[in-house]
Amino acid sequence: MRPTMVFSNPTFLFAFLPAVLLATWAAPTRLRRFVLLAASLVFYTWGVQELIFVVIGSTLVDWAIALGVRRARSAQRPRVARGLLVLSIVQNLGLLGYFKYAGFLTQQLDRIGSLLGAPTPAVLTIALPIGISFYTFEKISYVVDVWRGIVAPRRDPLDVLLFVALFPRSIAGPITRMREIQADLREPRPRVEQVSAGAIRFAYGLAKKVLIADQIAPVADAAFAAAGGGGLTTPAAWVGVLAFTLQIYFDFSGYSDMAIGIGQMLGFTLPENFRRPYSSVSVTDYWRRWHMTLTRWFRDYVYVPLGGNRHGERTTYRNLLIVFALTGLWHGAAWSFVLWSLYHGAWLMLERRFGWRALEGPVAHAALRRASTFLIVLVGFVMFRADTLGHALDFYRAMVVPTGGATPTVSAALDPQTLVALAVASLVVFAPPRESGGRWLAGATGRAPLAARFATLSVLLPLALAYAFASTFSPFLYFRF
Amino acid sequence: VRRLRVLPAVWLLVLLAAPAVAWLLGARQPLLENHPKASFPAVNRSSLGDPATFARLDSALFDQLPLRQTALDLHTRIELDLFHHSPNPQVALGRNGWLYYMPELNTCRPEGKPIGDPADAWEMLARTLRAAGYRPIVAAPGSKLLIHARDAPTLDDRETRCVRALERHIAARLAEIPGGLSIDAQLRRLEATGRPTFLRDDSHWNWRGRELFARRLLEDIDPRLARAAHVRAGRPYERHGDLAALVGIRRSEQDRLVVADPPQWRPARGDVVLIGDSQLDRTLVDRPVPGVPSLRELLLADQPACEWQELGAGVCDEQLRRARTVLLEKVARDVQLVTLVCWRPLAIAAERLGRGTAIGWERLGAGGGPIGQRLTIPASGSVTIRVHSRADDTAARLLRFRILRDARQADGTEPPVQLVQHPRAGPAAPCATPASVKGGSLLLPLPSGRRGSDVELELRSAPGSQIGRPHEIRLDGTVSAARR
Numbered sequence: 023m024r025p026t027m028v029f030s031n032p033t034f035l036f037a038f039l040p041a042v043l044l045a046t047w048a049a050p051t052r053l054r055r056f057v058l059l060a061a062s063l064v065f066y067t068w069g070v071q072e073l074i075f076v077v078i079g080s081t082l083v084d085w086a087i088a089l090g091v092r093r094a095r096s097a098q099r100p101r102v103a104r105g106l107l108v109l110s111i112v113q114n115l116g117l118l119g120y121f122k123y124a125g126f127l128t129q130q131l132d133r134i135g136s137l138l139g140a141p142t143p144a145v146l147t148i149a150l151p152i153g154i155s156f157y158t159f160e161k162i163s164y165v166v167d168v169w170r171g172i173v174a175p176r177r178d179p180l181d182v183l184l185f186v187a188l189f190p191r192s193i194a195g196p197i198t199r200m201r202e203i204q205a206d207l208r209e210p211r212p213r214v215e216q217v218s219a220g221a222i223r224f225a226y227g228l229a230k231k232v233l234i235a236d237q238i239a240p241v242a243d244a245a246f247a248a249a250g251g252g253g254l255t256t257p258a259a260w261v262g263v264l265a266f267t268l269q270i271y272f273d274f275s276g277y278s279d280m281a282i283g284i285g286q287m288l289g290f291t292l293p294e295n296f297r298r299p300y301s302s303v304s305v306t307d308y309w310r311r312w313h314m315t316l317t318r319w320f321r322d323y324v325y326v327p328l329g330g331n332r333h334g335e336r337t338t339y340r341n342l343l344i345v346f347a348l349t350g351l352w353h354g355a356a357w358s359f360v361l362w363s364l365y366h367g368a369w370l371m372l373e374r375r376f377g378w379r380a381l382e383g384p385v386a387h388a389a390l391r392r393a394s395t396f397l398i399v400l401v402g403f404v405m406f407r408a409d410t411l412g413h414a415l416d417f418y419r420a421m422v423v424p425t426g427g428a429t430p431t432v433s434a435a436l437d438p439q440t441l442v443a444l445a446v447a448s449l450v451v452f453a454p455p456r457e458s459g460g461r462w463l464a465g466a467t468g469r470a471p472l473a474a475r476f477a478t479l480s481v482l483l484p485l486a487l488a489y490a491f492a493s494t495f496s497p498f499l500y501f502r503f
Numbered sequence: 504v505r506r507l508r509v510l511p512a513v514w515l516l517v518l519l520a521a522p523a524v525a526w527l528l529g530a531r532q533p534l535l536e537n538h539p540k541a542s543f544p545a546v547n548r549s550s551l552g553d554p555a556t557f558a559r560l561d562s563a564l565f566d567q568l569p570l571r572q573t574a575l576d577l578h579t580r581i582e583l584d585l586f587h588h589s590p591n592p593q594v595a596l597g598r599n600g601w602l603y604y605m606p607e608l609n610t611c612r613p614e615g616k617p618i619g620d621p622a623d624a625w626e627m628l629a630r631t632l633r634a635a636g637y638r639p640i641v642a643a644p645g646s647k648l649l650i651h652a653r654d655a656p657t658l659d660d661r662e663t664r665c666v667r668a669l670e671r672h673i674a675a676r677l678a679e680i681p682g683g684l685s686i687d688a689q690l691r692r693l694e695a696t697g698r699p700t701f702l703r704d705d706s707h708w709n710w711r712g713r714e715l716f717a718r719r720l721l722e723d724i725d726p727r728l729a730r731a732a733h734v735r736a737g738r739p740y741e742r743h744g745d746l747a748a749l750v751g752i753r754r755s756e757q758d759r760l761v762v763a764d765p766p767q768w769r770p771a772r773g774d775v776v777l778i779g780d781s782q783l784d785r786t787l788v789d790r791p792v793p794g795v796p797s798l799r800e801l802l803l804a805d806q807p808a809c810e811w812q813e814l815g816a817g818v819c820d821e822q823l824r825r826a827r828t829v830l831l832e833k834v835a836r837d838v839q840l841v842t843l844v845c846w847r848p849l850a851i852a853a854e855r856l857g858r859g860t861a862i863g864w865e866r867l868g869a870g871g872g873p874i875g876q877r878l879t880i881p882a883s884g885s886v887t888i889r890v891h892s893r894a895d896d897t898a899a900r901l902l903r904f905r906i907l908r909d910a911r912q913a914d915g916t917e918p919p920v921q922l923v924q925h926p927r928a929g930p931a932a933p934c935a936t937p938a939s940v941k942g943g944s945l946l947l948p949l950p951s952g953r954r955g956s957d958v959e960l961e962l963r964s965a966p967g968s969q970i971g972r973p974h975e976i977r978l979d980g981t982v983s984a985a986r987r
Contacts, residue, residue, distance in 0.1 A: 031561070036520075043519075071552050218510070437586065438588050439586040483515065489574075491571055
């Protein structure tokens with residue numbers, strides 16, 4: 023396994039980040055992008071080593087193609103522009119396909135071959151470069167936007183390299199578009215307010231990751247491990263999947279908060295990625311609040327080009343199905359991800375068919391809708407977390423077929439600190455809906471947010487740093503997608 | 504106002520940069536884990552392509568950055584004081600700040616379950632050593648969880664009962680066998696009168712336990728040595744416990760030295776071989792206060808010491824052969840290891856024993872019936888047999904099977920002659936030779952009360968290997984079994 027410098031790693035926290043912040047702030051404005059590019063390449067090389075040259079090479083190809091697309095469009099040669107666009111998409115998806123799906127594909131061929139008794143190719147084992155799914159989508163969006171005329175191609179290849187490699191978001195998002203940060207690429211100018219808001223946002227994200235997600239993780243791990251061994255009881259299964267549902271939210275949204283915070287401290291405004299997803303009143307609503315930058319990418323670059331909902335009900339359902347199948351595959355080369363995604367797609371279609379997407383009726387109705395949506399999401403996460411479909415089935419069996427008593431490993435994981443972390447996480451998630459905690463904390467005015475900011479910086483930040491420093495390396499759940 | 508606005512970022516930067524600044528100012532992180540600090544790898548064009556370089560960079564930075572102990576302290580204090588929970592699953596928090604080592608329950612868990620009855624293993628080791636002319640001392644000190652039980656945490660009752668039963672069973676058997684040494688009952692008596700025998704933050708005895716054990720040990724090695732040494736408690740000192748280190752807290756507690764007088768007489772060089780674990784080390788070898796010699800330095804300086812793993816690997820064979828007194832000590836929680844390696848000292852001791860008396864044996868299964876002087880392994884590579892003792896079938900004894908012909912090819916691809924037990928009643932016999940060395944023999948010890956006919960034996964080897972008729976060597980002391 024390749025080492026990765028994730029944001030809660032002491033090397034990142036106590037060596038890389040302070041060095042980069044100081045160097046960026048101290049550098050003259052025109053030189054900042056060089057500092058950031060160097061830092062981003064170091065950060066990325068830490069995780070991909072020699073594959074950095076593949077990332078750089080593929081980015082330079084996209085840079086050249088984008089310039090070619092612009093030139094072809096100016097010369098009124100749309101077929102050439104389209105051809106170049108297809109070339110860019112093919113090279114990007116080709117790399118993604120090789121690194122992420124070739125192993126999976128050869129595995130499937132091997133299974134089919136063994137069933138039919140036919141010879142099969144060797145099963146490939148290819149190390150996945152971190153963040154490949156994120157930056158592949160960002161590069162595609164750049165070339166497509168140039169082709170659409172929404173974004174002007176960058177003449178300087180370093181701009182495109184910095185856009186792709188910019189370390190706060192290069193390995194786990196938010197999936198950013200060129201037009202969102204192009205103004206800052208050449209001369210990042212972090213303002214005082216922006217830097218302060220970024221520091222608070224980063225502290226909040228680190229606390230979510232280290233003090234909540236990491237503390238809850240052992241409960242989910244114990245439950246899913248017990249399901250594999252057949253010793254999972256019904257109460258432990260529900261506790262386990264609830265723990266995972268909370269863990270993944272605090273882990274992933276914490277990472278996004280940190281990425282947005284670092285971006286702000288360096289002079290970039292990165293897009294929001296979460297908006298209280300567990301307060302959703304429908305699955306449709308959920309996908310507008312969960313991993314928002316991925317949802318909008320699929321909306322803008324797959325769903326809408328396929329026709330969206332403009333060509334009747336049947337086409338709309340087909341498009342939804344395609345988008346959700348691709349969303350599943352994007353998360354990982356495994357059938358369990360595809361099924362998880364299609365499960366969500368099926369709920370979306372049901373909601374569309376029966377008109378359940380909008381919230382109407384009394385408050386009690388809203389609470390019921392929230393609860394049912396949360397239950398749907400929670401049940402779906404079993405497929406997401408399970409190693410195989412068989413493992414997921416074992417887990418579902420434990421959830422549904424009543425078996426009393428405790429699972430010792432899950433009970434052992436539920437120590438007092440974990441229980442407090444679970445309680446705090448539940449409180450944050452199930453509190454009445456309002457805007458995302460990170461945005462509120464960094465931007466709201468008044469006494470309450472001021473007190474919360476003070477508490478975050480004076481208590482949560484030192485505590486989270488101490489926990490991160492004292493703990494062993496704990497990778498983020500989302501960084502391999 | 505503008506200055507105030509910048510405060511959050513400055514505060515963040517101060518916290519993030521603190522370890523690096525401390526390092527630049529000369530602060531260095533002490534060694535926190537029991538491994539040497541990782542060094543920075545060479546960074547060059549070729550090493551940058553290797554993921555191991557970055558992993559080592561990570562480890563080196565992690566090990567070198569100061570203030571990690573401060574972070575650990577904060578983390579541990581929160582876990583201990585706020586949540587009353589141990590940050591290390593291997594350590595349980597008891598009452599009144601006492602710490603306990605959870606692997607002490609391993610003997611009743613799959614990962615630490617001993618093979619057969621460990622008391623049988625101790626018995627057969629001691630009896631064989633005694634029969635071979637050695638002076639055996641075998642000791643299995645009890646666990647802190649059970650000896651100092653009054654501050655113990657609430658644990659799985661079934662496991663605790665199981666471990667308690669096993670440890671009491673071993674202690675009771677040690678009291679009956681030659682050379683058995685157990686101080687558990689005395690430790691419990693001290694505990695019952697409010698005098699702790701273990702350290703609060705450590706998995707080992709305090710001075711009371713060490714003093715008691717050292718006295719008994721010296722008495723068993725040679726009463727003259729015990730009298731001359733006059734082992735007693737010395738001055739107090741502060742000790743940092745191993746369990747406190749495991750949970751990451753810095754605290755110490757008061758213990759006392761155990762001291763002795765330099766004797767006029769000592770055992771001759773190599774007379775005593777010491778095979779033990781950290782409990783024996785703490786009693787004899789440890790020098791908690793610089794300048795104060797250990798008991799071993801004072802009393803047993805010329806005597807070799809071995810660890811159990813070394814014993815199993817054959818490193819101590821020659822020292823065992825030369826010794827007159829053999830001390831074998833292993834804390835009760837680790838008896839699994841004893842049952843795994845005890846065949847080796849037993850086989851070495853058996854080298855000194857006579858040939859024994861030939862007994863009957865029969866072949867089981869297809870083509871079964873009595874076997875004569877030798878058994879040839881058939882093409883299937885395996886034969887199942889049963890033995891028949893001539894006289895008393897319940898005394899402790901060794902069965903010896905000589906390998907007359909080893910048909911293995913020179914390339915060593917085939918396995919040696921193996922002895923596999925299929926007990927029909929009771930546990931498997933302990934310390935049996937698992938596989939022969941070329942030209943040797945296989946030993947099957949049978950503890951007292953165990954009938955040879957209760958065990959079906961499978962002999963596996965390359966076809967054509969020949970095994971001689973079994974001989975029985977009685978270890979009950981009625982007949983001297985030793986050649987000298």
